[in-house]
Amino acid sequence: MTAKGPILVINPNSDVAVTEALSRAVEPFRLGGGPAIECLTIAESPLGIMTQRDVYEAALRTADLAKARPDASAIVIACYSQPGLDLLRTETRRPVVGMQDAGVLAAMGLADRFGVIAVAEGSIPRHLANLARMGVMSRLAGEVAPARALTVAESGDPSASFDLLREAGTKLKQMGAGAIILGCAGMSPQRGILEEALGIPVVDATQAAVAQALGRVLVGG
Template sequence: MKIMIINPNSDIEMTKAIEKTAENYAKGEFKIICKPTMGGPRFIARYEDHIMSATGMIKLVKENEEKVDGFIIACHSDPNLDLIKEITRKPVVGIAEASMKIASMLGHKFSVISPIEHSIPNKEALVRKYHLQDMLASVRAPKSKDNEWSEEESLTKAAELAVKEDKAEVIVLGCAGMTGLDRIIQKNLSVPVLDGVTCALIILTGLIKYGVSTSKVRRYNPEF
């Protein structure tokens, strides 16, 4: 089995971190190919960034369509996910959809920890797109006054507040750049903490083994 993970941004270091998480999960049982989107923005924070990354993402899919068994979109805003589902017959999983839907199975309500406050309404809109709004406790981001803390400390504090004040029972890390912090943050909390890359691998490998992919009958049918 070969899985291609597409980082929609062009950041090489983030791509390496995503690849490390994926390799740790795979444990040699399947092959990981992890690529950044060349020509894309360094970060995905705006809807304009989604558009800027589209051409490079399409190129990666078309070049690897016959080489891999499925694709993962490794950005927690799931940029161009519907587009990629339309242009390939291989299964495609976004890390936001995967992590939030798994979170809905592990507790009564979940909270998403966003990297910046600007992205909070975007995350809330994505939750509604996936029909999970009734299970959302909150979307939180580290406060600007927490800048003197490390990233780990700031994210842990935001997650603690989500559990204590918002009654979240599961925490979703809302950025691929947070990959690798799930176990570290979970040590300080009494609830599951989910990494989107790992969640996407759980779902995608299952779909491949089961032999199913995106339906092409209507919505994702490129021929009309």
């Protein structure tokens, strides 16, 4: 069997700690005999992709990084705003998976209605715009942000934000969500403890995206 190139998991921000957390989150997908999974940081980016300008600038950097790695068999964009997703799909025939799209599809496979915990209130409008593009608004129970905006680093630190994320998740359950998506790649370290606390499935969208990319690579798609 021809060896498969690595799956690139691109963190479009410059926070190396977030990239390291992503690498731990996708460890279960590093299969013996399967493709390598590389988690990469874009050093030129800000610490978080928080504004629409950040998204546009990160899109170009993400596309440049992917172009520089023709050896990769698939590309995962590990940011819930999915910077560069449409651009990359015009520039490569390799599978390109955005974590928001993958997280939503995974959540809809687990429950009739899903909710999303955003990292900050300002991120919600662009997330909703993408859900409208996907045609899944009727399945959305709601998207809420914690009581105060979090940095990407805080979002993955239980001592800094677990209570805030649990409060947001509880509100989503009350709104009818049967599954919850973590709407920031930095939240990956808290998936398990949030799921235990809330009593419903909690989806790490980066894991969902890597699972989708890995499936396509293994079947030759």
